[in-house]
Amino acid sequence: MEPFVHLPEYPFAICQKCKVGFITSEVANHLKRKHGNISQKERQRIKQAVATCEGVAKDQAELQGWILPPPTISPNPYIKPPQEDGLGCDDCPYVVRDIQQMQKHHREQHGWVNHQKRGGRHRAQQEQPPVPWRRGVCCQQICHWGHGKRWFEVGRHSGVEGGTTRAKRPQEEEAGEADELQSRAEFLNKIQQEDREQFESEANARIQAANDKWEAERWLNRCGWPRYLEGVERDELRALLQPIGDDEPVLQRMWEIFERVLDEAYTATSRCFPGAAELFEIERREASITTDKPFQGLMEPDSWERYKAWWKTLMSIWKRLESWHDGREGSRSDNNSNHSDDSSNDSSDDSSDDSSGDDVVSGVGRSNHGSTRGQRPSYRMTIRQEELWKAFDRGVTQVVNGTDRDGQYTADRLQRDCLDVVVQFLDHPFKNGNHYESIIIGALAIMGFDREGGGWVPAINYTPIYSAVIKVARYLVLYQSMLERDRQKAQLRQWMGERQAEEEAE
Numbered sequence: 001m002e003p004f005v006h007l008p009e010y011p012f013a014i015c016q017k018c019k020v021g022f023i024t025s026e027v028a029n030h031l032k033r034k035h036g037n038i039s040q041k042e043r044q045r046i047k048q049a050v051a052t053c054e055g056v057a058k059d060q061a062e063l064q065g066w067i068l069p070p071p072t073i074s075p076n077p078y079i080k081p082p083q084e085d086g087l088g089c090d091d092c093p094y095v096v097r098d099i100q101q102m103q104k105h106h107r108e109q110h111g112w113v114n115h116q117k118r119g120g121r122h123r124a125q126q127e128q129p130p131v132p133w134r135r136g137v138c139c140q141q142i143c144h145w146g147h148g149k150r151w152f153e154v155g156r157h158s159g160v161e162g163g164t165t166r167a168k169r170p171q172e173e174e175a176g177e178a179d180e181l182q183s184r185a186e187f188l189n190k191i192q193q194e195d196r197e198q199f200e201s202e203a204n205a206r207i208q209a210a211n212d213k214w215e216a217e218r219w220l221n222r223c224g225w226p227r228y229l230e231g232v233e234r235d236e237l238r239a240l241l242q243p244i245g246d247d248e249p250v251l252q253r254m255w256e257i258f259e260r261v262l263d264e265a266y267t268a269t270s271r272c273f274p275g276a277a278e279l280f281e282i283e284r285r286e287a288s289i290t291t292d293k294p295f296q297g298l299m300e301p302d303s304w305e306r307y308k309a310w311w312k313t314l315m316s317i318w319k320r321l322e323s324w325h326d327g328r329e330g331s332r333s334d335n336n337s338n339h340s341d342d343s344s345n346d347s348s349d350d351s352s353d354d355s356s357g358d359d360v361v362s363g364v365g366r367s368n369h370g371s372t373r374g375q376r377p378s379y380r381m382t383i384r385q386e387e388l389w390k391a392f393d394r395g396v397t398q399v400v401n402g403t404d405r406d407g408q409y410t411a412d413r414l415q416r417d418c419l420d421v422v423v424q425f426l427d428h429p430f431k432n433g434n435h436y437e438s439i440i441i442g443a444l445a446i447m448g449f450d451r452e453g454g455g456w457v458p459a460i461n462y463t464p465i466y467s468a469v470i471k472v473a474r475y476l477v478l479y480q481s482m483l484e485r486d487r488q489k490a491q492l493r494q495w496m497g498e499r500q501a502e503e504e505a506e
Helices: 024-034 040-051 099-110 122-126 171-176 178-204 219-223 234-241 249-270 277-282 301-322 342-348 383-401 411-426 439-447 459-492 498-504
Strands: 013-015 020-022 083-089 133-141 151-153
Touching (some): 013 024, 234 439
Antiparallel strands (some): 133 151
């Protein structure tokens, strides 16, 4: 794989000569531009070696989910040496080397307000208010474009941080200043603690609506994510986006079932004859216009895995949203949404029994008593969607807990329940113009939150998510229609022949 090397902490193939990291799709172009002495055959061999190297991201879309290494990691010896003038955010892993960029980050992502005024007397200049970031952070950058452009902290608590080349002050000088430093430290710690408490309570925790003056990604105003998620705590959004944990056995089983459904839907679609009417039907952009090209269902294996990964995130968000108040007593209110739960009110006498784990339905706000969780992103399931979701959730839960004594929840039944509820989610009616009533569109807004930096995913990096959701949705809809037709033929065969049933089935 020379001149490249791969470290497990970094999803890059690092060029040892250029000291820059590359993803698989960038390797060939780099070799051609910077290493022209390498023959075409050798370049192809190196490219194949990098492509088969486990842990190297294939493209920028896959790199999007890269979690930065911990700040205690040793400096990477294969990239450019660490810089010791970094600024590190106290509230997230964000690191940068420019004070204006750090101020902008805190204004936009954490709601920081700069209380320092211009001018003033010399004393005022000396008593500058504390800021929510650290100076002298030792940091590295693996490349200068895409998702690898971010600076990240290295060498914390290992002797690297703070500058290894700076000489230590003499012990006598330090002892002479000890008393003065102690008194200053006590005063500054008190002021800093008061400032930090106010900063965290007012701005750090919750999503705020986008500000046209400062918001770099103007497209947020069009899609409405900040408005939809306003008031929801950032830590809650990060929890929704976390990978499935070992303490979530029901969600783990849900995803195993859903992944089998996705694979079967892909297989069924790929077996359709080219030019089949159903392929033209699911390729429609508008109901009244028939497309002149059929749906192209075949994908590269790595692309299919990436597309499934986005749907895995969707499934995780749905389950966690529906379990938002599980195990917590307390009455509900609609503090976070103007969408009331009509179906719940009609059937449960104003939702008087809130202790049931399954009684977490759409449109609810926060729990007023006893709940430690804050405001939940709002959405509204239809009655049918809620029935199907609860049936699927109940079946998986019983299988996981071993309470399905009758064995009624077979693998085939759970897969069909899963398919039916997802297709029902896709068929959400929009009667009042609020698209965020759909649990799918609401979850897509949550996926626009950058759980690493606390901001928003740029538009150019988010569009692959839309592509994955739309294309996979077509697989699922077509697959369900095939199963429905097979079921209808089976029913017709009870009182007619095979040939007639084939002709009568829709």
